[in-house]
Amino acid sequence: xxxxxxxxxxxxxxxxxxxxxxxxxxxxxxxxxxxxxxxxxxxxxxxxxxxxxxxxxxxxxxxxxxxxxxxxxxxxxxxxxxxxxxxxxxxxxxxxxxxxxxxxxxxxx
Ligand code: HEC
Numbered sequence: 438x439x440x441x442x443x444x445x446x447x448x449x450x451x452x453x454x455x456x457x458x459x460x461x462x463x464x465x466x467x468x469x470x471x472x473x474x475x476x477x478x479x480x481x482x483x484x485x486x487x488x489x490x491x492x493x494x495x496x497x498x499x500x501x502x503x504x505x506x507x508x509x510x511x512x513x514x515x516x517x518x519x520x521x522x523x524x525x526x527x528x529x530x531x532x533x534x535x536x537x538x539x540x541x542x543x544x545x546x
Contacts (some may be wrong), residue, residue: 439470440497468533472526474532487518493544507531 469475477485496502511534515522529537 449501466538489541490544493542503538
């Protein structure tokens with residue numbers, strides 16, 4: 438019985454430790470995958486689109502960044518980073534847009 442309780446406590450502690458890293462939840466990874474973001478973006482390197490780290494750095498002191506980036510993801514964006522435009526993602530819900538934009542902004546260097 439004692440061992441079982443120890444096990445339960447360990448699992449609990451582990452779960453809390455994992456949640457503490459709120460940046461890369463399975464939900465956001467799934468959303469990034471399902472939305473195709475990762476075929477053009479990575480966190481560290483420019484692929485077709487800018488590195489998410491660079492985006493976070495550029496908007497680090499912009500109070501409206503979540504809404505600006507949500508709009509860019511939803512409607513597409515061109516001319517801010519280079520000659521390649523980003524296509525619109527108009528089927529994403531406002532909650533998903535906000536989650537993606539906020540997540541991108543957590544990657545400040
Ligand atoms: C077909 C390639 C492609 C896909 C797919 C794509 N992006 Fe982009 N993304 C780009 C390019 C290119 C830019 C730079 C656009 C510009 O210069 O304005 C960009 C820019 C951005 C920016 C910065 C916008 C700004 O206003 O500065 C964010 C944030 C972003 N993408 C997030 C995402 C997310 C989240 C997804 C998935 C829903 C996604 N992108 C899917 C190519 C892509």
